[in-house]
Amino acid sequence: MDRDLWRVHLPVLNDRGIPSVTACARENKIHRMDLATVAGAKVIACGIVNDPWLDQVDLQEHRPQRLEVGGVGGYDTEILFFLIEGKGEITVSYDSLKGGKIATTFKLEEMAP
Amino acid sequence: MTRTLPRSFSLACLVSLALLALPAVATAPLKPAKAAPEPVFNRLHDYQEISEMLHGYAAAFPEWVSLESIGKSGEGRDIWVVTLTNPKTGDALSKPGIYIDGNTHANEVQGGESTIYTLDFLLKNYGTLERVTELVDRLTFYFLPMVNPDGRHRWFHQPATANFPRTVVVPIDDDRDGLADEDGYDNLDGDGETTPEESNAFDDLLTLGRQQVEWKEVDHPQYGKIEVGGNRHDVGRVPEGWMLNEEVHRNSLFVLHHAYHLPRLSFGEPVVR
Numbered sequence: 412m413d414r415d416l417w418r419v420h421l422p423v424l425n426d427r428g429i430p431s432v433t434a435c436a437r438e439n440k441i442h443r444m445d446l447a448t449v450a451g452a453k454v455i456a457c458g459i460v461n462d463p464w465l466d467q468v469d470l471q472e473h474r475p476q477r478l479e480v481g482g483v484g485g486y487d488t489e490i491l492f493f494l495i496e497g498k499g500e501i502t503v504s505y506d507s508l509k510g511g512k513i514a515t516t517f518k519l520e521e522m523a524p
Numbered sequence: 525m526t527r528t529l530p531r532s533f534s535l536a537c538l539v540s541l542a543l544l545a546l547p548a549v550a551t552a553p554l555k556p557a558k559a560a561p562e563p564v565f566n567r568l569h570d571y572q573e574i575s576e577m578l579h580g581y582a583a584a585f586p587e588w589v590s591l592e593s594i595g596k597s598g599e600g601r602d603i604w605v606v607t608l609t610n611p612k613t614g615d616a617l618s619k620p621g622i623y624i625d626g627n628t629h630a631n632e633v634q635g636g637e638s639t640i641y642t643l644d645f646l647l648k649n650y651g652t653l654e655r656v657t658e659l660v661d662r663l664t665f666y667f668l669p670m671v672n673p674d675g676r677h678r679w680f681h682q683p684a685t686a687n688f689p690r691t692v693v694v695p696i697d698d699d700r701d702g703l704a705d706e707d708g709y710d711n712l713d714g715d716g717e718t719t720p721e722e723s724n725a726f727d728d729l730l731t732l733g734r735q736q737v738e739w740k741e742v743d744h745p746q747y748g749k750i751e752v753g754g755n756r757h758d759v760g761r762v763p764e765g766w767m768l769n770e771e772v773h774r775n776s777l778f779v780l781h782h783a784y785h786l787p788r789l790s791f792g793e794p795v796v797r
Contacts, residue, residue, distance in 0.1 A: 417796055417797065418796070418797045419794055419795070419796050419797075420794065420795040421791060421792070421794045421795075422791065422792030422793070423789055423790075423791060423792070424789065424790050424791070424792055425787045425788065425789055426788055426790070427784070427785045427786060427787050427788045428785035429782075429785045429786055429787055430787060431787040431789060483787065483789060485785070485787070488792070503791070503794075505789060505791070507620075507787065507789060508620065509620050509786060509787050510620065510786075510787035510788065510789040511618075511619055511620050511662065511788075511789065512618065513789050513790060513791060515791040515794070517794050517796070518796075519796055520796065521796070521797070522795060522796050522797070
């Protein structure tokens with residue numbers, strides 16, 4: 412977006428039928444939500460993309476370095492949004508109690524359209 | 525200028541990228557360090573037999589299976605828990621867990637058999653069946669085959685009567701003589717032991733029908749020659765021994781189907797702007 416300021420859309424996929432956080436767990440606060448964290452750069456803002464066509468993002472109000480995700484539905488996708496300041500490689504980790512831990516590393520550089 | 529992700533993007537990536545979530549490990553069938561138990565599921569097993577089986581699995585697959593007692597029952601029996609996971613894909617506590625138990629109700633003893641069957645099925649089909657391999661690599665399984673070991677022991681070794689415990693066994697002064705559990709309801713002569721005659725007499729008293737049935741051979745249309753008889757033990761919806769294999773297999777697959785559908789997460793391609 413500007414020098415060393417990047418907007419990242421990162422999809423998290425669930426290819427199985429049970430959501431990573433159930434509605435029951437969310438409503439009754441049975442356990443913590445899924446957490447996404449970024450290593451290697453500073454996170455200015457984060458949120459969940461609720462409509463990629465209209466580019467609508469539900470921004471998280473506090474603690475952008477730790478994005479709280481209300482789960483990925485069964486056979487569904489959530490697109491994580493990060494506004495990141497930095498350069499080089501970053502690692503995004505996603506930690507879910509039911510879905511396990513995954514991580515991905517990629518470069519902050521302009522991608523081909 | 526803004527860029528949006530096409531909705532079909534996620535679906536297109538599902539199959540290919542989901543497979544990348546797990547570290548690549550060689551998947552060959554497990555080789556037991558010593559002879560693994562070979563349970564036969566055409567009959568039920570009592571507390572002692574199942575305890576020996578669990579020790580046998582832990583000894584045969586020491587890196588994959590761990591056995592621990594999470595406590596003692598009221599009568600001093602160990603409550604065993606088996607943990608199964610692939611150590612090469614991570615520590616047990618770092619993975620999503622699935623907990624399988626059985627025999628919570630004292631008279632539903634086939635639950636314990638189903639639990640053992642599931643453990644046996646996973647261990648002996650790892651590296652052979654694709655879904656089993658994926659489950660054991662991705663998840664940690666916790667098995668508690670006998671939640672109620674005292675109830676299980678009594679179900680096998682005492683006559684089944686209307687007073688057979690369905691809950692956790694606790695000492696009760698049922699005849700109000702100041703002593704707890706020194707004799708059962710149907711110990712009619714008060715000598716501390718219940719004979720089949722006493723059990724039948726007590727059942728007659730309650731008009732429940734006799735629980736002790738003579739063994740006899742029956743020509744079954746599907747299973748051929750089978751034997752029916754013994755203590756009826758029919759209070760707890762327990763199948764006859766010759767039907768057990770089908771039931772435990774069905775129960776096992778029902779549980780594994782849920783395990784299979786625990787969320788499997790992976791990242792799609794990032795879009796950086």
